[in-house]
Each structure stands twice: as structure tokens, then as C-alpha cells.
Amino acid sequence: MTHLGELLSAYLDGEVTEDERKLVTSHITDCGTCQAELADLHLARSALRSLPVLDLPAGLLDGEASVVIPLVRRPRVWIAAAAATVAVFVGVATFVAPEPTVPITFNEISLEHNNRSQLDPLLTPGKAVPPVSLPIGGAE
């Protein structure tokens, strides 16, 4: 049997045609080798996703390459008047804003929805939803 090889990676990347997608989904149905390979690819990807974001070395961005020239202008009377008007607007805006917001985490949203979608055949059996982290055993 010819195995899927590179096509598996393309499948996970979504870089396959509809025919190739059908070929992959039907082939992995009964090919243990490609099933194992697909599982490895999944794991490699999730490992990549969870790598820490590296900080840039100090000095890389604030070196000699960037020179900032400050702009200095003399205020004039009409500018001062305009500034006063803007200040009034900013004052009102600050009073009205920032718009109060309601914070909800993704986990809370997902949990509420998943609790109810147990009657949904695609969520209950088969297709897993993003697991909701619980404050137990290895949760985030």
C-alpha cells in the first residue's frame, strides 16, 4: 500500500484539494501507519504552539538604527484656544469613557455552551470541543 507521506502534513495545513482530502480521510480509516503519523504530526504541532515566546535581545530595537528627532513648535494664541476646546472634549470623553465592559473568559463561554450542547450530536459524540480546564489534574 502506498502511504500518504507529505499529504498528511498538507492535510493538517488545509493545503489539499477536496479530492485529496477525501483520499486522506478514507486512507487513514484503515492504515495504522498513516494514523500513527497523523497523530505524531498533531502532537508536533501542539508542541510548537506551546513553545514560549522568546524576548528579543536587548538593544536590538533601540540601537543606533533608530534616531528620533523631536518636533518643537511655538504655541500661538489660536492654537491655545483650539487646545482648550479639545481639552473640554477630552474631559467629557474621559467622563463618559472608558466604556465599562463585562469580562468573560473563553473557558466560561465554552463551559456554558458545552453544558447545553450535550444534545448536539456533533459535540456529544465524536467531535471534541476545546477541553474546558478544570482546577484539577494538570489543568492550566
Place this chain on the structure above:
Amino acid sequence: MTRGAVVFLLLVGMVMGAGPALALDDLTPYLEQQSAAEFSGEESIVCYTPDGTVSELTVVRQADGVRVVEDGEGAIGVTRVYHGDNWVLGDQYRVEVSGRDRFLSRPVTVVDVVEGDLVRVGLFFDQSSGALLASDVHNADGSTYCSSRFLSFDPKRPVIPDDLLAGLTTGPGSSEAGVVDADAFPTEIAGFSLTEVYEGPAAGVTNGYYADGIFSFTVFVSERAIEVPELVDAPVVKMRRGEYQRQFYPGQVIFAWQTRSGGIVLVGDLPLDLQEDVLEALPAPGKPNFFVRFWRGLFG
């Protein structure tokens, strides 16, 4: 097949003690068997989205109506699985047993959920255990939205540690249903029926859960903008009625936007065309007007 004939065959099947290998144009027996199934295995989920492919490999264990899902990063989800009496399949769908096949060297029954000419969903049920071994969800144009496949499957009853059951969620009906104004939600949105209205998880947030028997979504509505920390870096997409923040996960999508009168978050498993249809039926994105902001600035 007439409904009477279906019921008759179902009754014959029950009397004869027929196992999971039913061949009826009705999803209910398959869903009941699936929720009663006991198994473990590794499941691959791949979804093709406008923002790229999202995929995940999870380890699934199911026994005693409890399903435990672990992802590759150590997160664990525990939910109760059951098939309830109040499940209703939308009129737009018909169910066809399209044949028998083999999957992971096991005999499976292939059940298609058809909408017009479109096979909206293909489901592959293990004939012996009743478990759903694979599924394909399609967009209106026939392209694939999500595929799930078990890559390994063990039909033995798995052990689910007691400490996981401690965190078990209780399912619908456990929330503050009834204390909120259900009239605030339309009874139908784009072919989905309002099934439950409840409050939470934060004060002042009211939620409507909508389902059509195959897909479902929840709309979280607040008089204030809703801030989801995980969506801070989510892409902003322009759709028919305006701009939304959108984030795809394997098997789930979240939209968040601000309206003229507050904030809305939508979460669900809708294929791409149904996402558009549902968003179109909900309040459009917009900025609250000056007086709304002024009022909130004064009184919160």
C-alpha cells in the same frame, strides 16, 4: 418511510433486543447508543477555516455517561453525555442510512444528515459499541468544514478517576433559567430554535441557547461591551453587516462584537454559511451612541 413504520421498526428492534446495528432513517437510536457507549481512543479533529486550518488531537474516554477529553497540552474537559427527550431535529434535515463500511477495521453504519441536495453531515457509527468513530461536516457549497477521525479506538470500558468526576458539569437546567426575560430573545434565528435562556457567567449577561438538532450556538448578550481576554489578538473580520472579532477552535467558533446597545458574543459549531446566516439575523456591529455612553458614564 412513514413515521408509523419507523416507530413500528423501532419497537420491533427494541423487542428483539437489537444492538447498535439499526438501519433506521432516524438519528435518535444512534445518538442514544453513542451516549451509552464505553470506549477510549485518540481522536483527530481538523477544521478548514478562512483564517487557516485548526486541528487537535485529543484523548477521549467515555463510560457511565461521562466523557473525558484531554488535549496535548494537559487541559482536561469532563462532561456528562446523554441523549435527552427534548432533542428535536430541524425540518430542513432528513436522515439517510447511506450504507455500511469499515473504519479502523471495524464495521460501521454510515448515516448522512441531508439538507436539500447537500450532505450536511456524515456520521460513522461503530456497529458494535455504538460510538461515533468519524464525522464530516460540510459547508453549503459542499466543501468540508470539519472532519473528525478516531485514529485509535479501544471498545473496552475505560477507568475514569473519581477526582475527575468532582469537577463534572451538570448539564442544562442547572443554571439560572427562568429568572431572566426570555422575551428578549427571538424564538427562532436562521432556522435554529431557542431552547434555553439563562443568566451568567457574569452579572448582567443573558444567554440564549439555540439548536437545530445538528448544530447549536449560544448568544451571550450584555448591555455593556463584553470583553473576552482570549480574543484580544483575534482577527477582526468584515462580514455582510460589519466587523466582528472571530476566533476558530477545532470544532468551535467564537464571534464577539459591540452593538449600538451593548455587546454580544456568539459561540457554536456552525459551518461557515450558517455562521453568516446567524450573524445576519442578530443585531449588527455598531458603536453605542453618545447618549448611551454618557448615561453609562454617569450611572455605570
